[in-house]
Amino acid sequence: MKKRLLCGILLIALGAGVYFYPDWSAVRTKHQQEQVIRQFQSEGSISDMQQEQEAENEDTVWTETVLEQSKAYNETLFETEQAAFRDAEAVKVVPDFFPDAREPIGILSIPAMDCTLPLYVGATDAHLNLGTAVLGGTSLPVGGKNTNSVIAAHRGWKNGKYFKEIEKLRPGNAVFVENPWETLCYKVEACEVIAPTDSERLKIQEGRDMLTLITCHPYRSHGASRYVVYCVRTESGQGSFTVTESGDEKREEQPIEDASTPDIQRELWCRRIGVCLILGCICMACVQTGKHLRKKQRRKKA
Structure with missing residues (x-):
């Protein structure tokens, strides 16, 4: 479980890095x-x-x-x-x-x-x-x-x-x-x-x-x-x-x-949607990490 969680976080970080590189x-x-x-x-x-x-x-x-x-x-x-x-x-x-x-x-x-x-x-x-x-x-x-x-x-x-x-x-x-x-x-x-x-x-x-x-x-x-x-x-x-x-x-x-304006607008909206998806993945990763830590603490108490 720990390895899978770590791999998931690394993949999200890598994807975010590739996605935001043009902006940087x-x-x-x-x-x-x-x-x-x-x-x-x-x-x-x-x-x-x-x-x-x-x-x-x-x-x-x-x-x-x-x-x-x-x-x-x-x-x-x-x-x-x-x-x-x-x-x-x-x-x-x-x-x-x-x-x-x-x-x-x-x-x-x-x-x-x-x-x-x-x-x-x-x-x-x-x-x-x-x-x-x-x-x-x-x-x-x-x-x-x-x-x-x-x-x-x-x-x-x-x-x-x-x-x-x-x-x-x-x-x-x-x-x-x-x-x-x-x-x-x-x-x-x-x-x-x-x-x-x-x-x-x-x-x-x-x-x-x-x-x-x-x-x-x-x-x-x-x-x-x-x-x-x-x-x-x-x-x-x-x-x-x-x-x-x-x-x-x-x-x-x-x-x-x-005319290129519609294409530029579509690109802008696609990037906004992409940002939302990345933020959603990060939130899910945080939730899963929190669940994993809470389970670990309960096991220690038990």
Whole structure:
């Protein structure tokens, strides 16, 4: 009886450990993201940093020179029609002039999704595991005419949120990018589902200052399609979304198929039911343990 009880407790503990591992991993990842965000924000704006550095005669990481190089890089992308963006490996590329590819260039905040994540340049596995990443071959997130910074993130990784609830976004929702020099504000203009190979939909549109969010769709589909959210800079006063290929035609609204929200809700309820079952097993184990101890005490008294 004692051995069976012990084996039962160990099995319950093992099952609970396996079940809650994704949650523990998500908490750990969120803690890492918060640390990165706090460190980025604690460094202050570039103007504040430069004043301090001038006084101390030290080098800064994100200097005005890097800002000018970033703007020049964006201009070159537009002039060359993003020729390198057709290469799948190009999305991982970081510009040569970047001081440190391991450091985030900013923070992406999306209030409608309750989402605040570090923003890196180059969609490497390491960057995507920590937060969001600007696809190599697209505009750097410094704003300006003839730019489109395409930002990717996991749809949900190790139970983390990332862009899991991207379908909550609606036209008019705000999206903020805090870079080392300023905070840029964009508004959602349109959403659509595209094929993974349809890179033309992600290219720069002449005369526009844009931000594009992209992730896998539907949820838990292993990248069958891509869910894309097009955003436009609020200060620019630009009008409706235009199709990339023509540049002149207005985009026709298309219904989003295979909506992931029901699947996400089912997953949430399944996890809640799982928690209840585990707690029920623990309670049963405690009851059985109590009965076993009481029987043992009665035998001793007898």
